[in-house]
Amino acid sequence: MKTILIVEDEITISRVLKAYLEKAQFHVEQAFTGDEAIAKYDALNPSLVLLDVMLPGKSGWDILANIRSKSACPVIMLTALGQINHKLTGLNTGADDYITKPFNAEEVVARVHAVLRRPAIIEGYDVKYFGGLKVDFRAHTVTLHGIELSFTPRDLALFLFLVQHPNQTFTREQLIEQVWGMDYEGSDRAVDLAIKRIRRALENWPVTEGEIRTLRGLGYQFVAYEK
Known part of the structure; x- marks a missing residue:
C-alpha cells in the first residue's frame, strides 16, 4: 500500500x-x-x-x-x-x-x-554511456562522473525517452502523448520547463559529449556520442 x-x-x-x-x-x-x-x-x-x-x-x-x-x-x-x-x-x-x-x-x-504511474521498462536497453554520462534504463538512474543526478519521475521519464530515440525530433505534443500519457491535462509549456530542469541537471556534461537540442518550430532531440 x-x-x-x-x-x-x-x-x-x-x-x-x-x-x-x-x-x-x-x-x-x-x-x-x-x-x-x-x-x-x-x-x-x-x-x-x-x-x-x-x-x-x-x-x-x-x-x-x-x-x-x-x-x-x-x-x-x-x-x-x-x-x-x-x-x-x-x-x-x-x-x-x-x-x-x-x-x-x-x-x-x-x-x-x-x-x-512509473515509466515502463524500456525493452532492448540496459546501460548506455555518453562520455561521462551513464544512463541505466532498467534501474532508472542517470549518473555523471559517478554522481547520481536528481530528476523528478516525470522529468526522468522524458529524458529516458529522448535518450532511447537519439537524433529524433519530437514536438511538445508528441512528448506529452508518448511519455506522460493522453490523460495529462497540463499545458504543453510544462515540456519546456521539464527540458529546462533536465538541462540544469546536465549542466556539467560537456557539449562535446552530447546535448538536448531545441529545433525552433519543430521540437526537441537528444544528440550524443555513445561510447
Whole structure:
C-alpha cells in the first residue's frame, strides 16, 4: 500500500482528501505546518506528497525545495493561487503537477494515480554511456562522473525517452502523448520547463559529449556520442 502525505493547513480539506485517498486504497498521513511536513516526510518516505503552498511556518515552496534536495518523490501542489506565474513557479521548481482550489476530490485522486504511474521498462536497453554520462534504463538512474543526478519521475521519464530515440525530433505534443500519457491535462509549456530542469541537471556534461537540442518550430532531440 502506497503512502500519501497530505500537507494542508485547512483541516476540512485535509480530511476530505484523506477519506477519498483511503477509499482508493492508499495509506494516508497528514501534516498541517511546514516544519511538521518536513519531519513527517523524513520519517515516512512517502510515495507522493500533496503539498499546499500557503502554510504556517515554512511555505510549500520551501518544502518542495527541501524534498527536491534529497529525493525525486512526486509532489502535487495544492493552492488557491490560480495565477499562471504561480503554476510556472511550481513546475519550474520541480513539482509534478499543480491543482488549483477549489477542486474535486475525485479529480485529485485521479491525478495522484496518473503521477504515480512509473515509466515502463524500456525493452532492448540496459546501460548506455555518453562520455561521462551513464544512463541505466532498467534501474532508472542517470549518473555523471559517478554522481547520481536528481530528476523528478516525470522529468526522468522524458529524458529516458529522448535518450532511447537519439537524433529524433519530437514536438511538445508528441512528448506529452508518448511519455506522460493522453490523460495529462497540463499545458504543453510544462515540456519546456521539464527540458529546462533536465538541462540544469546536465549542466556539467560537456557539449562535446552530447546535448538536448531545441529545433525552433519543430521540437526537441537528444544528440550524443555513445561510447
